[in-house]
Amino acid sequence: MAKKVRSIQRREESLSPDQIVAASIELLDCGGERGLTFRALSERLATGPGAIYWHISSKSDLLTAACDAIVARTMSAPVDGSTPKATIRALALAMFDAIDEHPWVGSALTRAPGQLPTVRVLERIGQQLRALGVRAEEEWATASALLSYILGVGGQNAANSHFAREQGLDRSNFLNEVSTAWSQLDPDEYPFTRNVARQLRVHDDRVDFLAGIDLMLRGIESAGGSRSDSAS
Amino acid sequence: MAKKVRSIQRREESLSPDQIVAASIELLDCGGERGLTFRALSERLATGPGAIYWHISSKSDLLTAACDAIVARTMSAPVDGSTPKATIRALALAMFDAIDEHPWVGSALTRAPGQLPTVRVLERIGQQLRALGVRAEEEWATASALLSYILGVGGQNAANSHFAREQGLDRSNFLNEVSTAWSQLDPDEYPFTRNVARQLRVHDDRVDFLAGIDLMLRGIESAGGSRSDSAS
């Protein structure tokens, strides 16, 4: 109160990292990775490009921060936790959906290995692996395999959206084009891919993603390390 | 023969796509993704930047072509094929090693979804899944899961190298830094990651990669679709 007068119009609304990240997410959501530009960003924040550098140190840091905002939100949301397996499935699906909604997160995740965003995912999955009874020596390899799969699918999803956007198609049109290209491959060299092209056309990304997770969960179970399949 | 005289010094060494791809690979190998530049490339090929556009249509096409050259070489090399499982392991390891040697391939693969390079991998893996007796309806989802895992690990590897290069460390030094960062995380929020930080320091990427492949192979087996585990 006593200080009200002393702070002479000191603009209370000085730029904050949170504002910058929020504006970046908007730009990324509507323009993809190419949409995030220091000039577009500074225009949206009504400043100059240099101002942003007072708060963040590089574009790649900014991208990681934006990615982390999404991942943090996603990994802290409540999730079906009736069993460790169900929890892992739900966590994986939550990441899948987040990347589906913000495709740029898929590539940003891959580009910040070992950083906060991936650690959030690793941690939550790892805790469930413990609850599943995975042996201590295998914890890292197992968690890391699940994480790599999630990042791999996420990266593919991001790339699909990016490709589709660049050619002005929507995603399912793009997958249709891939499917027809595959069905025209040489039958002697690419029998499997040709055959599977049909399945690609009618498939559901989300279902296939989950099938992969289930595959890995079955593999974990049959490794013989599981002692309890329900935690709490 | 009769035409020898008519072609008056027509420079036989006109630029070929193969030359361009070969030069691109050299640049990528020694400078990473940032090392591939139309100016650097045209200097190395002793022409102007515009000349390259006569043969290729964009930088992203060029990157995919370079990536495909590596993948084609890798997937056509002979491989231990005593059983379908052994073949899948060997194929996966071959990709792992190729990406280890050319880290930029890891990110290039992800950025060209459904294109030739990934199709080569998909095809060879898919053929082995048939030999394993995977049911037709599950062929696509299974092959796609394995592919995503391989791409995921590859992308992480590429990112690790990229990160390490940017900070002037070698890769194992970089992993050490990640490990110490992890061991300093908050014990209440990140118990799993903290604990696993030790394992990260002494781990072997290749071994962990293979553990993930084996996990998925076990999952495929226990799915009940396998009828024969040796093909020829």
Added chain:
DNA sequence: ACCTGAACACCGTTCAAGT
């Protein structure tokens, strides 16, 4: 048919100068 190289329309980043 193939190449040249200047020019265009951008980038991320820096930094003196301001308040």
Added chain:
DNA sequence: ACCTGAACACCGTTCAAGT
């Protein structure tokens, strides 16, 4: 402490003009 905005050192891509 925080912001401004011009300037720097690059990019990928195009295109008239050459051979």
